[in-house]
Amino acid sequence: MLPRGFALLSFAFIPLARAAEGGAVSSAPDLGASALSMFFGLIVVLALLIGALWLMKRLGQPHGAAAGLMRVVAGVAVGPRERVVILELGNSWLVLGVAPGQVTTLAEIPRQELPPGVALSTAGEFPDWLKRMVHRREK
Template sequence: MPARTLLLLIALSPRLALAGEAAPDLAAGIGQMLFGLVVVLAVLVGVLWLLKRLGMSRGGAAGGLKVLGAAAVGARERVVMVQVADRVLVLGVAPGRVNALSEFDVSDLPPGDSTGAEGGTPSGGDFSARLQRLLERRQ
């Protein structure tokens, strides 16, 4: 029996030697793959930064549309105030649905309210105060 085991080890020794040499190649391959991943992610971050720097936004101000504010009124429902040209629209936004709640002229806005964060949404307290002032002014 020991002779068979010895013969089996001698027969498998070239394969065992190759398996031992494959381990450094595997580590090098994984290292190369991780390096490539880091390079791709760095290029992606660089391109996104460049687009932001050049001012290519997601289209928030496209066609004269400017979001003046928004407030959540439910889990997936919001009230949004949008300026389109010389009109201000108050919209109810829900999944798959947008309803016009009210419409104002830009001149109806209190001074300083028409300069909201472009494409951004101020905090809910600011928005609700602005909407309340607008409604009081209209009545």
């Protein structure tokens, strides 16, 4: 009886033995089919990545009563990595100081009505900042 490792190694040489019996191993590879296969694989991987990101975003959002429990009313940068944020929680606003690795409650005030035309989120700050930076570099 042969040792187990030797038996497994012998299976690696079976294709070589068949090629010696039958002549040529195979024809030249088809480059068009290889490129098409690689492109299709890339599309599948990108689609899976986009789907996973969408699913993570969808599952990370609060649902039901928790969705309206908290929201960011306003925020302003007071330093390179520090911000002051107003967070609405129920019928009160929390004024928070946010720094790397630390969130501090600065004040708690009753909920107020915002003046008309004031945005409730800080989502518009980045595009405005980017426009200012591009305009500043063009000068």
